[in-house]
Amino acid sequence: MGGRVVDKDRGFKRLKKQILGTRSGAGQAFAGLEVGVFGDIDPEAPSRMLINEFGVRPHVPARPALATTFDSQRGPIYLAFAKAYGRALLRRGSARDAGLEAAGQFLASRLRKNIVDWSSPANRPRTVRRKGFNDPLVETGTMAASVGYRVTGGPIRRDF
Numbered sequence: 580m581g582g583r584v585v586d587k588d589r590g591f592k593r594l595k596k597q598i599l600g601t602r603s604g605a606g607q608a609f610a611g612l613e614v615g616v617f618g619d620i621d622p623e624a625p626s627r628m629l630i631n632e633f634g635v636r637p638h639v640p641a642r643p644a645l646a647t648t649f650d651s652q653r654g655p656i657y658l659a660f661a662k663a664y665g666r667a668l669l670r671r672g673s674a675r676d677a678g679l680e681a682a683g684q685f686l687a688s689r690l691r692k693n694i695v696d697w698s699s700p701a702n703r704p705r706t707v708r709r710k711g712f713n714d715p716l717v718e719t720g721t722m723a724a725s726v727g728y729r730v731t732g733g734p735i736r737r738d739f
Contacts, residue, residue, distance in 0.1 A: 611679060644697055698714075
């Protein structure tokens with residue numbers, strides 16, 4: 580009694596190429612996604628974010644909201660990407676873009692929340708007097724409002 584086995588790809592090779600891009604290796608799954616503080620609302624917002632991220636001695640301590648957000652959300656971001664990717668495959672849509680959109684929305688919303696909720700190190704007493712409150716990464720709200728994401732080649736998105 581003989582049998583015959585037929586191996587059908589069913590799109591796996593295409594899926595692998597979409598996830599990894601043209602290069603293989605770790606870290607390529609999110610190639611094409613930008614998340615951060617953009618300068619289209621306030622041209623100074625990205626500079627202020629970097630100054631706060633790394634600090635400027637002796638007056639501005641480091642408040643690494645970007646690195647903290649990205650590092651703490653590594654697992655959940657992959658999960659958001661994978662779920663959206665799977666749903667798009669079932670609908671035969673652009674799985675890579677759907678995954679990147681979901682990852683961008685997720686990560687940008689966490690970054691915005693982290694900027695607004697950041698509390699340590701606190702502002703210096705002189706800064707608190709000037710601002711009228713002690714919220715280290717918020718003064719006018721434009722830095723948090725400048726958080727967004729975009730899939731390469733697309734517009735900056737803030738609808739999260």
